[in-house]
Structure formats: structure tokens, C-alpha cells
Amino acid sequence: MTTDGVLLDTCFMLWLSTDQPVARTAVDKVTSARKNGDVIAVSVMSAWEIGMLVSKGRLPFIKSPLGWFEGFVQAGATSVEGIDSELLVESSFLPGAVHNDPTDRIIIATARSKNLAIITRDRAILAYGAAGFVKTVPC
Secondary structure, three states: OOOOEEEEOHHHHHHHHOOOOOOHHHHHHHHHHHHHOOEEEEEHHHHHHHHHHHHOOOOOOOOOHHHHHHHHHHHOOOEEEOOOHHHHHHHHOOOOOOOOOHHHHHHHHHHHHHOOEEEEOOHHHHHHHHOOOOOEEEO
16 A cells, blocks of 8 residues: 555654654654655644643643644644544544544544555554554554
């Protein structure tokens, strides 16, 4: 399955921004996408996830979730993939045994609809990718 770029999962965004160790293959995939002019995207759902994590006190280093999200997008020259009713319905009817988390289902549906590889550590998303339903890159 070839792709037209990458979709960064929320966890990968956070690790990149805080200089946490990530897999070399994931970094290489982003570098290659940037070099080739391919899409490097994040889901608008990541803004929501970050907001929720901050509201629960799990990301104390982020004072403004929206400012952090917008800063990440600008600094990385990434695009933001939105959601619409078609994508939401599509996320409800993904093939195969799929993740139960609604946010992750939306991220998977986004990647499938845009032909993007998801860079993630989420085991359920990686297993879904291993089953051939979406392209994934472990980070």
C-alpha cells in the first residue's frame, strides 16, 4: 500500500515537541515526506485530545492547548485535516476488527480517505495497520 504522506498521531506530536525518543524509521518517514513534497498532516482531533489532556492536568507544560497546537502546525509546516459528516460516518463503518476509541477511529478514517500513513505507538492502530487496513509507521 503506497501513501501520499503521513498523518501524525497525537502521541507522536507530543513526543516530537518534547524531544522524547522516537523510532528512527518514523523520523525518516517525516523527513522523506517533507523532501518529496508529500503531505505531513495532523488531525483536528489532536487539538481536542490535547485540550482534554491539559484540562485533566496530564500535560502541565502546555498552558494554552490551542496555542500549542497552532504553534506545532506552524513550526512543522503541517496541514490540519478536518472532519465532516462523511468522514464521521466512514469512521463508524471501518472494515475488520478495529479500535473502539472514537478519536482513533476518526484518525484511521482520515488516513484511509487521504491515503496517509499514521505515525503512532498505539498498539490497536498498529495492529489494524498490520492487518492491511491502513498504512502505519511505528514510532
